[in-house]
Amino acid sequence: xxxxxxxxxxxxxxxxxxxxxxxxxxxxxxxxxxxxxxxxxxxxxxxxxxxxxxxxxxxxxxxxxxxxxxxxxxxxxxxxxxxxxxxxxxxxxxxxxxxxxxxxxxxxxxxxxxxxxxxxxxxxxxxxxxxxxxxxxxxxxxxxxxxxxxxxxxxxxxxxxxxxxxxxxxxxxxxxxxxxxxxxxxxxxxxxxxxxxxxxxxxxxxxxxxxxxxxxxxxxxxxxxxxxxxxxxxxxxxxxxxxxxxxxxxxxxxxxxxxxxxxxxxxxxxxxxxxxxxxxxxxxxxxxxxxxxxxxxxxxxxxxxxxxxxxxxxxxxxxxxxxxxxxxxxxxxxxxxxxxxxxxxxxxxxxxxxxxxxxxxxxxxxxxxxxxxxxxx
Amino acid sequence: xxxxxxxxxxxxxxxxxxxxxxxxxxxxxxxxxxxxxxxxxxxxxxxxxxxxxxxxxxxxxxxxxxxxxxxxxxxxxxxxxxxxxxxxxxxxxxxxxxxxxxxxxxxxxxxxxxxxxxxxxxxxxxxxxxxxxxxxxxxxxxxxxxxxxxxxxxxxxxxxxxxxxxxxxxxxxxxxxxxxxxxxxxxxxxxxxxxxxxxxxxxxxxxxxxxxxxxxxxxxxxxxxxxxxxxxxxxxxxxxxxxxxxxxxxxxxxxxxxxxxxxxxxxxxxxxxxxxx
Numbered sequence: 001x002x003x004x005x006x007x008x009x010x011x012x013x014x015x016x017x018x019x020x021x022x023x024x025x026x027x028x029x030x031x032x033x034x035x036x037x038x039x040x041x042x043x044x045x046x047x048x049x050x051x052x053x054x055x056x057x058x059x060x061x062x063x064x065x066x067x068x069x070x071x072x073x074x075x076x077x078x079x080x081x082x083x084x085x086x087x088x089x090x091x092x093x094x095x096x097x098x099x100x101x102x103x104x105x106x107x108x109x110x111x112x113x114x115x116x117x118x119x120x121x122x123x124x125x126x127x128x129x130x131x132x133x134x135x136x137x138x139x140x141x142x143x144x145x146x147x148x149x150x151x152x153x154x155x156x157x158x159x160x161x162x163x164x165x166x167x168x169x170x171x172x173x174x175x176x177x178x179x180x181x182x183x184x185x186x187x188x189x190x191x192x193x194x195x196x197x198x199x200x201x202x203x204x205x206x207x208x209x210x211x212x213x214x215x216x217x218x219x220x221x222x223x224x225x226x227x228x229x230x231x232x233x234x235x236x237x238x239x240x241x242x243x244x245x246x247x248x249x250x251x252x253x254x255x256x257x258x259x260x261x262x263x264x265x266x267x268x269x270x271x272x273x274x275x276x277x278x279x280x281x282x283x284x285x286x287x288x289x290x291x292x293x294x295x296x297x298x299x300x301x302x303x304x305x306x307x308x309x310x311x312x313x314x315x316x317x318x319x320x321x322x323x324x325x326x327x328x329x330x331x332x333x334x335x336x337x338x339x340x341x342x343x344x345x346x347x348x349x350x351x352x353x354x355x356x357x358x359x360x361x362x363x364x365x366x367x368x369x370x371x372x373x374x375x376x377x
Numbered sequence: 378x379x380x381x382x383x384x385x386x387x388x389x390x391x392x393x394x395x396x397x398x399x400x401x402x403x404x405x406x407x408x409x410x411x412x413x414x415x416x417x418x419x420x421x422x423x424x425x426x427x428x429x430x431x432x433x434x435x436x437x438x439x440x441x442x443x444x445x446x447x448x449x450x451x452x453x454x455x456x457x458x459x460x461x462x463x464x465x466x467x468x469x470x471x472x473x474x475x476x477x478x479x480x481x482x483x484x485x486x487x488x489x490x491x492x493x494x495x496x497x498x499x500x501x502x503x504x505x506x507x508x509x510x511x512x513x514x515x516x517x518x519x520x521x522x523x524x525x526x527x528x529x530x531x532x533x534x535x536x537x538x539x540x541x542x543x544x545x546x547x548x549x550x551x552x553x554x555x556x557x558x559x560x561x562x563x564x565x566x567x568x569x570x571x572x573x574x575x576x577x578x579x580x581x582x583x584x585x586x587x588x589x590x591x592x593x594x595x596x597x598x599x600x601x602x603x604x605x606x607x608x609x610x611x612x613x614x615x616x617x618x619x620x621x622x623x624x625x626x627x628x629x630x631x632x633x634x635x636x637x638x639x640x641x642x643x644x645x646x647x648x649x650x651x652x653x654x
Contacts (some may be wrong), residue, residue, distance in 0.1 A: 070385050070388065077503060077507055078507070091514075091515065091516040092516060094510060094511060094516070095513060095514075095516045095517055097504055097508060097510040098409065098410070098510040098511065098512065098513050098595055099513075099595055099596050100500075100501070100504065100510075101410055101501055101504050101505060101510050102409075102410035102411060102594040102595035102596050103594060103596050104501040105397070105400065105407070105410045105411055105419070105501070105505075105594070106410065106411050106415065106593060106594035106596075108393070108397060108419075108422055109415065109418035109419055109421070109422040110418075112421075112422035112425055112426065113422070116425070197592075248436075251429065251432060251433070251436075254429060255386060255387070255390065255429060255433060258390070258426070258429075259381065259386055259389065259390070259495035259498065260494065260495065262393070262495065262497075262498045263493075263494030263495045263496065263497045263498055264494055266494075266497035266498060266500055266501065267494065267497060269501075270500075272596065273596070276596055277516075280520075305596070305597075306596070307593065307596060307597050308593045308594065308597075310593055312597075314592035314593070314597065315592065315597045315599075317526065318524045318526070318599050347494060
């Protein structure tokens with residue numbers, strides 16, 4: 001892991017998977033650094049080519065090839081462990097790897113929760129349930145779904161797969177998106193954390209609740225009015241024929257969702273850890289003097305830090321020197337737009353969607369924070 | 378990069394489940410990355426992933442191999458999980474590189490192949506099993522401001538309670554810092570206190586004893602530091618216990634004050650089980 005960042009930088013690690021170049025070498029020998037590099041390309045191409053060449057029917061060989069390479073790569077890493085570890089003593093690299101692992105480890109339980117709920121929704125809950133519960137009128141369904149976000153305890157990693165599952169079950173995208181935005185921001189755990197982090201400012205809890213819910217509902221309405229279906233890729237696996245067993249559907253659905261979202265979580269964790277270790281703190285301190293720039297700076301900081309929504313109140317409270325409105329913007333933007341979420345959303349809904357949606361959400365969240373901050377703080 | 382095959386997918390799940398269980402069942406390892414409260418969630422999610430992967434290995438790997446052997450050539454036959462089986466037989470070749478996108482376009486997913494991006498899940502597994510990154514230390518502390526939250530107004534007005542007895546009295550850096558900066562009654566004055574933390578270098582012969590504080594995971598770590606005077610600096614990142622008395626550095630009750638200690642004794646100690654304060 002750290003070998004990668006030291007010698008070839010994360011830039012090497014992200015593109016192969018995200019954009020999938022033709023090189024069919026599996027990831028493990030690739031990313032294990034030199035330990036895996038030598039034998040990697042040889043068997044990698046032999047196993048990869050039959051898969052790529054149309055008409056060459058050798059599926060059993062291909063399957064065994066990948067499996068064997070995977071195990072071989074792991075063995076090589078085991079053998080080369082001490083060699084790799086010796087090269088990783090630089091403090092920055094060590095810090096990077098700790099932060100990366102910490103973000104992944106902290107988010108995984110929530111991702112598991114989210115994919116369990118998502119897979120359960122698609123395997124066990126018939127679509128008619130949602131059409132009955134939610135108002136038929138989309139403009140009305142948006143606030144209902146936004147308020148329903150208050151019941152999903154967890155951070156933002158859980159809400160992306162759940163929203164994908166809801167859409168696949170026929171919930172209007174606008175309503176599912178309002179839920180996606182509000183769930184990590186206004187659930188009771190996050191509200192409690194905010195109250196604890198700001199012991200003398202109960203108005204901060206109300207401001208956060210109001211601004212977050214308003215942002216979610218406004219974004220839902222904007223989607224109703226301006227959203228285009230072709231921007232959004234609703235996860236297609238749900239439309240595939242069922243295997244006949246609900247439990248089997250659940251298992252396959254969860255496996256797919258988890259691996260998919262988990263991969264993108266890793267992309268986000270790599271990005272956040274890199275920014276966390278490299279962005280100098282002076283840059284952030286330098287902008288705290290101007291009120292307006294301070295608000296924008298903390299909103300931007302929320303995007304690049306990708307702190308879990310259950311923790312961001314404590315981080316916000318520790319940012320002394322910034323105005324309460326700037327801290328509010330940090331807490332409203334954080335659960336809705338950050339590098340980890342953008343990666344997760346592009347994975348689940350497509351890049352075309354993630355870019356537009358995150359940009360718009362960022363703008364709306366900052367404006368809402370300004371309005372609510374001006375009113376309450 | 379090839380899409381992740383179904384049987385390899387299951388192994389990835391087993392590995393990541395095992396990695397989560399490894400760090401959370403170990404008494405101290407998970408504490409380098411997250412708070413103690415997350416432990417049950419880590420154990421549960423590790424167990425779920427392990428079970429999911431194990432069922433997958435059995436159903437997609439072993440059972441399917443049997444079925445393939447039994448039904449070789451019988452392509453029209455529908456199995457219990459025949460759906461995935463058929464995809465593989467019919468499209469295995471074309472899809473090898475055909476749907477080579479983790480994101481972006483609107484293709485249908487084939488159940489028999491996972492997304493390419495799933496390969497990346499191997500990174501945390503490798504990191505946890507082979508490297509086991511250490512707890513954060515001097516690098517983070519040096520980059521972080523000293524965070525001393527101003528206590529609630531009523532605490533300041535009512536005055537801090539008297540320091541409990543003890544010679545030396547063991548204090549957390551957080552407690553020491555708050556009193557050193559905000560306690561206008563100066564309850565620390567003249568008391569012999571003992572602090573624990575790791576070392577970072579300072580200016581002009583002084584150095585800092587530090588603890589990091591995390592509220593959720595190591596990504597949100599902030600530092601608490603106390604300047605130590607009067608004793609030469611131990612090596613950076615060494616864990617020490619420092620015994621000494623409060624050194625007034627700036628006007629207490631104002632933002633100008635910074636916590637400092639005149640040390641009488643510095644002892645090297647083993648890093649504590651819980652690295653964060």
